Amino acid sequence: MRAADALCEALKAEGVEHVFGIPGGANLPTYDALYDAELIHIQARHEQCAGHAAEGYAKASGRVGVAMATSGPGATNLVTPIADAMMDSVPTVFVTGQVRTDLIGTDGFQEADVTGITLPVVKHSLLVTDPRQIPDYVHEAFHIASTGRPGPVLIDVPQDLSRADIEYMPIEGTPELPGYKPPTEGNIKQIRIAAKALANARRPVIYGGGGIVNANASEEFREFCASDKLPVTLTVMGLGAFPAPHEQWLGMLGMHGTRTANYAMDEADLIVCVGARFDDRITGKLAEFAPRAKFVHIDVDPAEISKNVPAHIPIVGDAKDVLPKLTREYRALKTDSERLDDWWKRIREWQTTYPLRYEDSRDSEIKPQFMIEAMYEATGGDAIITSDVGQHQMWAAQYYHFNQPRRWLNSGGLGTMGFGLPAAIGAKVARPDDTVVCLAGDGSLVMVCQEFATAAFHNIPVKVFLMNNGHFGMVRQWQELFWEERYKSVEMGPSPDWPRLAEAFGWTGMQCADKSELRDAMQTALETDGPVLLDVHVTKDENCYPMIPAGAAARDMVG
Amino acid sequence: MGEPGTQDVVRLEDLEASRQLTGRKHILSLLVENKPGVLARIAGLFSRRGFNIDTLAVGPTEDPDVSRITLTLDGAVHPIDQVTKQLHKLVNVIKIRDMEPDGTVAREMALFRVNAAVESRAEIMQFAEIYDAKIVDVSRRSLTIEVTGAQEKIDSFERMIRPHGLIEMARTGEVAISKSRPEH
Numbered sequence: 001m002r003a004a005d006a007l008c009e010a011l012k013a014e015g016v017e018h019v020f021g022i023p024g025g026a027n028l029p030t031y032d033a034l035y036d037a038e039l040i041h042i043q044a045r046h047e048q049c050a051g052h053a054a055e056g057y058a059k060a061s062g063r064v065g066v067a068m069a070t071s072g073p074g075a076t077n078l079v080t081p082i083a084d085a086m087m088d089s090v091p092t093v094f095v096t097g098q099v100r101t102d103l104i105g106t107d108g109f110q111e112a113d114v115t116g117i118t119l120p121v122v123k124h125s126l127l128v129t130d131p132r133q134i135p136d137y138v139h140e141a142f143h144i145a146s147t148g149r150p151g152p153v154l155i156d157v158p159q160d161l162s163r164a165d166i167e168y169m170p171i172e173g174t175p176e177l178p179g180y181k182p183p184t185e186g187n188i189k190q191i192r193i194a195a196k197a198l199a200n201a202r203r204p205v206i207y208g209g210g211g212i213v214n215a216n217a218s219e220e221f222r223e224f225c226a227s228d229k230l231p232v233t234l235t236v237m238g239l240g241a242f243p244a245p246h247e248q249w250l251g252m253l254g255m256h257g258t259r260t261a262n263y264a265m266d267e268a269d270l271i272v273c274v275g276a277r278f279d280d281r282i283t284g285k286l287a288e289f290a291p292r293a294k295f296v297h298i299d300v301d302p303a304e305i306s307k308n309v310p311a312h313i314p315i316v317g318d319a320k321d322v323l324p325k326l327t328r329e330y331r332a333l334k335t336d337s338e339r340l341d342d343w344w345k346r347i348r349e350w351q352t353t354y355p356l357r358y359e360d361s362r363d364s365e366i367k368p369q370f371m372i373e374a375m376y377e378a379t380g381g382d383a384i385i386t387s388d389v390g391q392h393q394m395w396a397a398q399y400y401h402f403n404q405p406r407r408w409l410n411s412g413g414l415g416t417m418g419f420g421l422p423a424a425i426g427a428k429v430a431r432p433d434d435t436v437v438c439l440a441g442d443g444s445l446v447m448v449c450q451e452f453a454t455a456a457f458h459n460i461p462v463k464v465f466l467m468n469n470g471h472f473g474m475v476r477q478w479q480e481l482f483w484e485e486r487y488k489s490v491e492m493g494p495s496p497d498w499p500r501l502a503e504a505f506g507w508t509g510m511q512c513a514d515k516s517e518l519r520d521a522m523q524t525a526l527e528t529d530g531p532v533l534l535d536v537h538v539t540k541d542e543n544c545y546p547m548i549p550a551g552a553a554a555r556d557m558v559g
Numbered sequence: 560m561g562e563p564g565t566q567d568v569v570r571l572e573d574l575e576a577s578r579q580l581t582g583r584k585h586i587l588s589l590l591v592e593n594k595p596g597v598l599a600r601i602a603g604l605f606s607r608r609g610f611n612i613d614t615l616a617v618g619p620t621e622d623p624d625v626s627r628i629t630l631t632l633d634g635a636v637h638p639i640d641q642v643t644k645q646l647h648k649l650v651n652v653i654k655i656r657d658m659e660p661d662g663t664v665a666r667e668m669a670l671f672r673v674n675a676a677v678e679s680r681a682e683i684m685q686f687a688e689i690y691d692a693k694i695v696d697v698s699r700r701s702l703t704i705e706v707t708g709a710q711e712k713i714d715s716f717e718r719m720i721r722p723h724g725l726i727e728m729a730r731t732g733e734v735a736i737s738k739s740r741p742e743h
Contacts, residue, residue, distance in 0.1 A: 124650045193569055269571055306641065
């Protein structure tokens, strides 16, 4: 069998149904194989977006997302989604074409050392040097991408090798990788110590992150938090792992988190971190982060433990394994939940004094926060929401109360503008029965608007709700607050006529600039067949609050 | 405290986080798959995480599929624990040993080319003898000397020989092996 056909067979053997990509010279054999293979290929309009679509697919479904590109510029265009998948631990496999082996190293046409370029941003990469490696490499790639802490794996296939003839045998079982043994079970002694420490805590906070979502451990997390009604906060990546409207819910923490969550971290005596990594957007000024707290840190990646914040009780393991054990051990201690009464009283005071709030307009102007609330109502809080990066992302995190995991897909770690539309396309392919809404920023959407063609061509009925404030809003906010209002290159200038632009690609285009019409407009957009763009004109200079200024401590939140 | 459900307590004030810096030199011995690009992965990891390698030596092992990389690092500057955990994440890294100073034999080889005018030649050769070093090349103006030993011995030889006019020096970086049990 031709190696390229074996590649497709190997992908199918891993359960792949959909592949996102763009053909080119060096991966022509693979695309020739796709002609016959029973794989659905979604033809993106830019490789970066093929990659983000694969990420959206993976985040929405928990399955490995696959993207393909040709050599050289095709492959380098994948660098952003690969780095994005690395930062957010998204299980993905990227298959790139490479120039013929006799051209490698000669600066051949469309040659780029993509294996070298991506080394710092892959979980692993495999450069095919013998066509017979292909089935094994595909199997290894899926195993590595999807186990332990998930991440991107690159397979680079030289053009001539993918045309070679090989014998194909499906590969089964766990691949033999002497240097790859991801931990699964947490150490029970450590878990017991953690349970006992928690039993002694008077001001505990449970701080969860995207690791819970990746481990499909939201149920186990909720059950653990239900013990003694522990206070819960989540990172932007963790939203949905705990149902947002809930008596134990403090709101998101971090730079644009609630005052309640950040103050609780600041005063906590014990913080149990589950699948999060003490990112600088969480800790603010590291030296003053949670100064009174001891830390239990549960993570499947041992290198995360004590990387930024030294852990007092480290537990290396999969949240799905560790959390039920921790719950059992903790409940066996028959603790007195009343010991937390004073703590809850303090938390309720903060919640009353510092609720999330904004000043609504008195006229027809649409405030961005109002737009998120309208979106929440229009979708019944039940849609898969993708977002770009910036103010709209933070407002969505604050005001769209995610109550299920895998419903909030955004670029948290790398902060990639333009993530939303391609991720929505990927998510809709993965979960065609769910409503998928991309909450876009106008600065971001213009970076990827060629993907309107992808959705139209494949008839992928995503809805884009564009929060149009005519600016790179978050950068504008920083220039206002920290750079003496010296606004530079943050205005979008003459905005495209978004509805007409979308219509030019075969979408339905809509516009709304009146608060009283917004909910109806959203409803209409959701009920209209096919892909729809709703351009929503919002306040141009609204700031996203509250906020921990960069480098400041949590208790010094502003706004 | 290991028993489930027992009431013995873990007091929060007694909890301590593990120490980050050890303050001494560490020798890390890595067994890695003998595949293209493995060294680039390790070097890249060090540079992007801001870890500084003092010495690095790469060579084969008794198993042709496995290479050994010996690294020395300053534990006063780097949290060695974090370094080894990051290295472990590389799929091609099979095993890492943070060599115990007492249970380890570590050796480095160095070549020195030294000015050796006729009047100082005898003295240099005497130093060489004391350090169990070998004269491997002789010319009219210089001597080339091979020294093997622990890093400190080579440092010391360098200090002795430098006043005579050190023209060039090449050092391999330490390789190390544990004294008793074999690794695989």
